[in-house]
């Protein structure tokens with residue numbers, strides 16, 4: 608029998624990258640920075656039942672769906688993971704992710720800790736990256752400076768952020784933690800983690 612020969616094709620490179628972090632930590636900016644720097648990366652557009660804001664672009668930031676439509680997606684097992692965040696539901700389209708991975712792409716999921724745990728349970732090869740604030744004080748300051756919410760909601764997000772950080776450290780879903788004290792440095796560090804993990808999968812020796 609001819610020994611099986613593994614050819615290096617682009618399909619070897621498919622990798623799922625989870626990026627999480629509390630709101631106000633700058634994870635969307637870091638996510639977009641990673642996406643820009645890695646040419647074969649693609650951002651997974653989640654379905655959500657939350658209201659669209661003026662800053663959101665349908666089909667680019669999210670697909671905005673009704674509760675009924677979200678129920679259908681859950682029931683037909685069309686979501687790789689989903690979670691309730693601040694009373695709204697968010698989920699990752701499974702078929703699209705599978706297709707992009709099969710094409711060898713770096714597929715970026717910007718999801719919460721609950722979702723990350725589900726993805727890691729189903730796909731242990733996924734790489735989990737968690738973005739941390741430099742300190743709790745800085746996080747609170749950043750949440751306030753967005754000026755788009757009441758103090759009550761800011762405090763709620765702040766408590767939730769602290770709980771999420773604790774959970775991220777304990778749950779085992781994250782392979783790396785990046786502190787966003789300086790945006791360019793944080794993006795650089797995230798890129799280094801991603802490139803190292805991808806290199807490892809290709810069997811490259813990494814120092």
Ligand code: 5GP
Pocket residue numbers: 627628629630653654657688689690692697698699717718719720721722723
């Ligand atoms: P926002 O409404 O501020 O855009 O997002 C709220 C939270 O939902 C963020 O922590 C974001 O990472 C998370 N999120 C966005 N899409 C998904 C998703 O598809 N699945 C899960 N589990 N969380 C998501």
